[in-house]
Amino acid sequence: MQFKMSDKIMRVKPSAIGEILKHSSDPSVIAFSAGNPAPESFPVKAIKQIIDEIFVENPIGALQYSVTEGYAPLRQALAQMCAERYGIDMSENEVILTAGAQQAIDLLCKVICNEGDAVISENPSFVGALNSFRAYNTELLGVEMEEDGINIQELENLLKAKPNAKLMYLIPNFQNPSGKTMSWEKRKAVYELACKYDIVVIEDNPYGELRVAGEAVPAIKTIDTEGRVVFTGSFSKILSPGLRVGFIVMNKALVDKFTVAKQCGDVHTPILNQMICHKFITEHDFDAHIKNLQEVYRRKCTLMLEHIKKNFSEKVKYTVPEGGLFIWCTLPKEVDMMSFCSRAVAEYKVAVVPGTVFDCDDNAVSQSFRMNFSAVSDEAIIKGCEILGKLTKELLD
Amino acid sequence: MQFKMSDKIMRVKPSAIGEILKHSSDPSVIAFSAGNPAPESFPVKAIKQIIDEIFVENPIGALQYSVTEGYAPLRQALAQMCAERYGIDMSENEVILTAGAQQAIDLLCKVICNEGDAVISENPSFVGALNSFRAYNTELLGVEMEEDGINIQELENLLKAKPNAKLMYLIPNFQNPSGKTMSWEKRKAVYELACKYDIVVIEDNPYGELRVAGEAVPAIKTIDTEGRVVFTGSFSKILSPGLRVGFIVMNKALVDKFTVAKQCGDVHTPILNQMICHKFITEHDFDAHIKNLQEVYRRKCTLMLEHIKKNFSEKVKYTVPEGGLFIWCTLPKEVDMMSFCSRAVAEYKVAVVPGTVFDCDDNAVSQSFRMNFSAVSDEAIIKGCEILGKLTKELLD
Numbered sequence: 001m002q003f004k005m006s007d008k009i010m011r012v013k014p015s016a017i018g019e020i021l022k023h024s025s026d027p028s029v030i031a032f033s034a035g036n037p038a039p040e041s042f043p044v045k046a047i048k049q050i051i052d053e054i055f056v057e058n059p060i061g062a063l064q065y066s067v068t069e070g071y072a073p074l075r076q077a078l079a080q081m082c083a084e085r086y087g088i089d090m091s092e093n094e095v096i097l098t099a100g101a102q103q104a105i106d107l108l109c110k111v112i113c114n115e116g117d118a119v120i121s122e123n124p125s126f127v128g129a130l131n132s133f134r135a136y137n138t139e140l141l142g143v144e145m146e147e148d149g150i151n152i153q154e155l156e157n158l159l160k161a162k163p164n165a166k167l168m169y170l171i172p173n174f175q176n177p178s179g180k181t182m183s184w185e186k187r188k189a190v191y192e193l194a195c196k197y198d199i200v201v202i203e204d205n206p207y208g209e210l211r212v213a214g215e216a217v218p219a220i221k222t223i224d225t226e227g228r229v230v231f232t233g234s235f236s237k238i239l240s241p242g243l244r245v246g247f248i249v250m251n252k253a254l255v256d257k258f259t260v261a262k263q264c265g266d267v268h269t270p271i272l273n274q275m276i277c278h279k280f281i282t283e284h285d286f287d288a289h290i291k292n293l294q295e296v297y298r299r300k301c302t303l304m305l306e307h308i309k310k311n312f313s314e315k316v317k318y319t320v321p322e323g324g325l326f327i328w329c330t331l332p333k334e335v336d337m338m339s340f341c342s343r344a345v346a347e348y349k350v351a352v353v354p355g356t357v358f359d360c361d362d363n364a365v366s367q368s369f370r371m372n373f374s375a376v377s378d379e380a381i382i383k384g385c386e387i388l389g390k391l392t393k394e395l396l397d
Numbered sequence: 398m399q400f401k402m403s404d405k406i407m408r409v410k411p412s413a414i415g416e417i418l419k420h421s422s423d424p425s426v427i428a429f430s431a432g433n434p435a436p437e438s439f440p441v442k443a444i445k446q447i448i449d450e451i452f453v454e455n456p457i458g459a460l461q462y463s464v465t466e467g468y469a470p471l472r473q474a475l476a477q478m479c480a481e482r483y484g485i486d487m488s489e490n491e492v493i494l495t496a497g498a499q500q501a502i503d504l505l506c507k508v509i510c511n512e513g514d515a516v517i518s519e520n521p522s523f524v525g526a527l528n529s530f531r532a533y534n535t536e537l538l539g540v541e542m543e544e545d546g547i548n549i550q551e552l553e554n555l556l557k558a559k560p561n562a563k564l565m566y567l568i569p570n571f572q573n574p575s576g577k578t579m580s581w582e583k584r585k586a587v588y589e590l591a592c593k594y595d596i597v598v599i600e601d602n603p604y605g606e607l608r609v610a611g612e613a614v615p616a617i618k619t620i621d622t623e624g625r626v627v628f629t630g631s632f633s634k635i636l637s638p639g640l641r642v643g644f645i646v647m648n649k650a651l652v653d654k655f656t657v658a659k660q661c662g663d664v665h666t667p668i669l670n671q672m673i674c675h676k677f678i679t680e681h682d683f684d685a686h687i688k689n690l691q692e693v694y695r696r697k698c699t700l701m702l703e704h705i706k707k708n709f710s711e712k713v714k715y716t717v718p719e720g721g722l723f724i725w726c727t728l729p730k731e732v733d734m735m736s737f738c739s740r741a742v743a744e745y746k747v748a749v750v751p752g753t754v755f756d757c758d759d760n761a762v763s764q765s766f767r768m769n770f771s772a773v774s775d776e777a778i779i780k781g782c783e784i785l786g787k788l789t790k791e792l793l794d
Contacts, residue, residue: 265500273669
């Protein structure tokens, strides 16, 4: 038969960079293109020990159906963690477990937005979130990123011009892909604009714990007196992404409808996986684990920055992130970014992600590309930067 | 702030029977209201042994990000299982892993239906699927169930009258909630109508392996020469629902867009959970496990039927299912079903699910209620049937 698919799903275009990403799984390629956390950071032994305990204490509970909102002890532990670590004071009934932060973002859009409503995002931004917004047939609008976060003037102009804007999507800490962190001044300004123009804000914080330099900046959620900021987090970068456990913290007025959406989505997040997360943050030394993670990421980030500096043409600009997984490089106008990325992988076997992938505008051009330092070995970082550096110098110097 | 939620999510009404279901978790209540598989059927030891092996063989693989389509060896094993057990001949590239069959149904609706398109379902049917269709703002249309499945004449009338119908949702084996199985003649007739009126069919098969009587009827998918039947299955009733692993088998023309939808939904199904399912069906004696399951369910089903027969007023009609988890009882018109269910739980501490929950029409009235025999002990089955029987006799005889 000839399938006629929904308009909303047709909005999500197959990416032109599929070919480049396909090469990334070739073991002979140095893949700076991943978004994976460092595998050496997975606490394999602790997780195995936790599973052993669960299968002694409550195997049936770990295997039977459970409630949509999430494992109650984990909701409680997360409420406490949000209070202690982020100064976010919410009740455990306002915490819902999700399949990574991805599901939290996706379902919140479903709960808030009709087709044709506008979603405003930092531009560039996390493609997973952008595709979720597209797949609900919303109008996706990007606001330029400056060094200290979203351009506030441009944001207000857009809010003024777009009364159909319902949702704003932000990654204030070590943004994906730009690596930039939003200043405290901008966080306050964003919140004021959200109130003024009556819009819900998703504050996505997948990388918040991965700070390797500078001082922590409080979450926007900490100043949210109106309940319009929804805070999302994930165990993907602090424990294991394969477990697919994330969470959303939101005003209780949103909880019922979000729960309905989650029930339609997957009934509940796997209960064994939730129990693992719960035991890990409550019975193991979570602080020590995070400190260890930060050390691994600090070393890898510093190494990549060092070797970019040593090898790349000086005409290539790049961010110096205070945390997260990514460095964002920008080529001068005289070089075609897309063919740079294609040559890098096809001729030199180093994969990076072309910046166009992260653009709110499907037809945007970009001079930037994203490099990941967490999922590659130190040797690969050194060798890959040398190779890419040579290519930049060949094209630019 | 005053939240304005999406029209689609407002379509899913909080159920009027929340109170009854709330009582179900009270340990002093006999809960015939659950949809849970029998906990004694979980192969706890085998699952633990499998996890031990995974943590020796490939712990990083079990914890790292994975691909959206699913764990390749499991896709292959499921393609083989569908061929061998169901006569469904599809390539492993046409199998996608999902968060239970719930996600498969939800995302397929997202891929196929625009808002306002019609979805046709057996009536009554599985509330999880119905709510998914509602939450995409489709027009939900129910077709009456007869003893041998959907009313074919009524189905054709509806298809004729509704050119906006895009999707049909069916549970041919031991339907939830009715317990009825669609005859082979009706399966062929449904497929012919689907072709004639150019509509996609979801053949949901969560209970297919739980046959306790009668002869297996081939799946509609086995006669699908046009690729319009999508087959969904789940590990929830044959291994563990808490793991949240299901799958969808569909024409390759649908695979790319379904994968995009899944990527937005949760990136991928937890990889550890998929590995557990893979090892269980390929390295353990799956046939013996299913035979054991069928024995447990046969005993429980027979016991409940026996004690319904012994205790209930003869004016109460009920289905004699050939498998699955449910018995569907219907009260004569002179009794108000809703107050029967309310009294049963409030005064007598036996919970059943009022039939209205499963109706495609939010405002329907029903004379029926659903009883589950899998999640309760033998003693509870005997005692609960006695209590309910007394109430039926008090009201009817």
